[in-house]
Amino acid sequence: MPKKMNGPGGGERPSVRELLRVPLGERVDLSAYDTGGTPGGTWAPQSKAVGLAATEALAPRLAALQERLFASSTAGDRRRLLLVLQGMDTSGKGGTVKHVAGHFNPSGCRIRAFKAPTPEESEHPFLWRVAQAVPLPGEIGVFDRSHYEDVLVARVRELATPPVIEDRYGQIARFEQALADEGVTLVKVFLHLSHEEQRARLLERLDDPDKHWKFNPGDIDDRALWPAYQEAYEIALERCATDRTPWYLVPADRKWYRNWAISSLLLEHLEELDPQYPRGDFDVTECRRRLLTA
Amino acid sequence: MPKKMNGPGGGERPSVRELLRVPLGERVDLSAYDTGGTPGGTWAPQSKAVGLAATEALAPRLAALQERLFASSTAGDRRRLLLVLQGMDTSGKGGTVKHVAGHFNPSGCRIRAFKAPTPEESEHPFLWRVAQAVPLPGEIGVFDRSHYEDVLVARVRELATPPVIEDRYGQIARFEQALADEGVTLVKVFLHLSHEEQRARLLERLDDPDKHWKFNPGDIDDRALWPAYQEAYEIALERCATDRTPWYLVPADRKWYRNWAISSLLLEHLEELDPQYPRGDFDVTECRRRLLTA
Numbered sequence: 001m002p003k004k005m006n007g008p009g010g011g012e013r014p015s016v017r018e019l020l021r022v023p024l025g026e027r028v029d030l031s032a033y034d035t036g037g038t039p040g041g042t043w044a045p046q047s048k049a050v051g052l053a054a055t056e057a058l059a060p061r062l063a064a065l066q067e068r069l070f071a072s073s074t075a076g077d078r079r080r081l082l083l084v085l086q087g088m089d090t091s092g093k094g095g096t097v098k099h100v101a102g103h104f105n106p107s108g109c110r111i112r113a114f115k116a117p118t119p120e121e122s123e124h125p126f127l128w129r130v131a132q133a134v135p136l137p138g139e140i141g142v143f144d145r146s147h148y149e150d151v152l153v154a155r156v157r158e159l160a161t162p163p164v165i166e167d168r169y170g171q172i173a174r175f176e177q178a179l180a181d182e183g184v185t186l187v188k189v190f191l192h193l194s195h196e197e198q199r200a201r202l203l204e205r206l207d208d209p210d211k212h213w214k215f216n217p218g219d220i221d222d223r224a225l226w227p228a229y230q231e232a233y234e235i236a237l238e239r240c241a242t243d244r245t246p247w248y249l250v251p252a253d254r255k256w257y258r259n260w261a262i263s264s265l266l267l268e269h270l271e272e273l274d275p276q277y278p279r280g281d282f283d284v285t286e287c288r289r290r291l292l293t294a
Numbered sequence: 295m296p297k298k299m300n301g302p303g304g305g306e307r308p309s310v311r312e313l314l315r316v317p318l319g320e321r322v323d324l325s326a327y328d329t330g331g332t333p334g335g336t337w338a339p340q341s342k343a344v345g346l347a348a349t350e351a352l353a354p355r356l357a358a359l360q361e362r363l364f365a366s367s368t369a370g371d372r373r374r375l376l377l378v379l380q381g382m383d384t385s386g387k388g389g390t391v392k393h394v395a396g397h398f399n400p401s402g403c404r405i406r407a408f409k410a411p412t413p414e415e416s417e418h419p420f421l422w423r424v425a426q427a428v429p430l431p432g433e434i435g436v437f438d439r440s441h442y443e444d445v446l447v448a449r450v451r452e453l454a455t456p457p458v459i460e461d462r463y464g465q466i467a468r469f470e471q472a473l474a475d476e477g478v479t480l481v482k483v484f485l486h487l488s489h490e491e492q493r494a495r496l497l498e499r500l501d502d503p504d505k506h507w508k509f510n511p512g513d514i515d516d517r518a519l520w521p522a523y524q525e526a527y528e529i530a531l532e533r534c535a536t537d538r539t540p541w542y543l544v545p546a547d548r549k550w551y552r553n554w555a556i557s558s559l560l561l562e563h564l565e566e567l568d569p570q571y572p573r574g575d576f577d578v579t580e581c582r583r584r585l586l587t588a
Binding site: 102106114209212214284292294 | 301322365388396398400401403438493496503505506507508509517571573576579585588
């Protein structure tokens with residue numbers, strides 16, 4: 001269970017995990033969540049300047065915990081963390097990888113962006129390519145898109161029949177349960193962006209020729225399907241969440257809040273794992289003596 | 295060919311590539327190179343404070359070029375860069391990944407640390423596992439150890455017969471030539487550490503219980519084989535270098551110089567590649583019009 005933490009004012013405050021976790025066993029109504037919000041009240045940053053500084057302050061703590069997690073794996077600890085990022089185009093999945101995962105030592109990260117399946121991937125069950133990208137013990141994994149696309153775009157664009165889609169929710173839930181059993185801490189984040197903010201971000205890409213490579217005219221067509229996508233997300237967030245594999249909803253219209261919130265989520269999960277440097281199983285005095293003469 | 299660059303004094307100066315490249319077609323004598331040196335004279339940093347600041351100043355340029363390289367690959371550019379790190383234990387391979395590769399966007403990096411081959415890897419030709427880890431177009435790859443271990447530890451510890459080892463030099467040279475033909479810019483770096491500095495670094499690990507996980511008593515045994523390793527490196531540096539796949543020798547006793555030198559090497563190679571953002575092949579005005587109503 002998330003620990004209570006002390007806020008800037010010194011008082012007990014809820015964890016960011018409690019704050020952003022999508023409630024279990026309820027209908028999810030995305031329209032009830034403010035995409036431009038900065039949940040957390042007085043103990044969460046409420047301005048860009050404060051948010052950037054607060055996120056920067058988390059970086060060394062994240063890096064230190066990552067090193068411990070990796071070190072611990074060298075002594076047989078099987079635990080690892082997997083951040084799953086989902087959200088509409090321009091919601092900030094890539095930006096999160098750059099600005100949040102960028103704080104970690106890259107040698108301990110396993111980052112994978114999932115595109116439309118290749119012909120080889122399509123020959124396999126939909127979870128095949130995902131299982132291969134799971135972080136190894138001690139690693140921090142990041143999925144930029146994931147197996148959820150198989151119940152999101154696949155549902156909206158009817159890339160599979162309704163019974164096939166229907167079956168996938170259960171498969172996903174069992175797959176994630178198995179990951180959790182193997183020591184994978186899943187941090188599943190839905191980046192909640194507004195229709196208006198997406199328009200602004202797409203226009204920004206159009207206005208800068210150096211960003212045209214990120215622009216796909218098909219992204220405009222997808223906007224016509226916005227309500228269908230929101231509905232598909234609501235179903236996925238509702239049906240593929242358990243106490244051990246919850247969803248977090250991060251308001252994504254403000255990039256600085258998004259980076260702070262996701263950094264905080266990772267930090268709280270790593271702190272709960274509390275990985276320890278393993279003790280050496282060698283004779284330190286003897287090794288020192290040998291080294292001094294070697 | 296490396297471009298001439300302007301030094302801090304404004305005058306023309308040699309590139310770091312020219313400065314650190316191991317000459318081709320000559321016997322390599324590692325004892326002739328100072329492990330504690332800071333080659334570059336007045337235009338290279340000569341103190342830790344200056345070195346750290348100079349390296350920090352390169353970071354945004356490296357990140358910008360990486361983004362261009364990645365962007366260019368989305369339009370079919372097959373080029374990519376592969377940094378190969380070799381050196382004795384504690385010479386700073388891991389530190390380079392953390393401090394140099396850490397400046398890049400992790401989503402465009404493919405980092406691989408090679409350990410002793412697994413049983414499966416041993417069943418395959420020695421280049422098999424290496425070929426699988428080559429960066430994709432647009433990516434920056436880093437090898438922490440590499441195929442060179444198969445002519446280094448394998449030679450010193452007699453893990454293969456002399457004729458097998460002998461054959462591998464040619465295989466490595468042809469493999470690297472093939473990579474270059476496919477658009478892979480190889481930056482092969484030998485981290486040149488002194489026997490004394492290694493002792494100091496191993497003692498440091500022993501003295502700090504939080505670093506015991508990095509310590510292996512077998513590393514002390516390897517010190518007895520130091521001359522054999524140096525000789526194996528000399529042979530590898532001599533026989534596996536061409537104009538397109540040269541070796542760079544980086545003095546590694548000073549970490550700040552090492553990070554500056556390798557950052558500079560990467561920057562010069564990326565600047566020579568000079569990747570460009572691809573132009574969009576869509577009608578910007580029409581897309582903007584559609585977006586404003588979508």
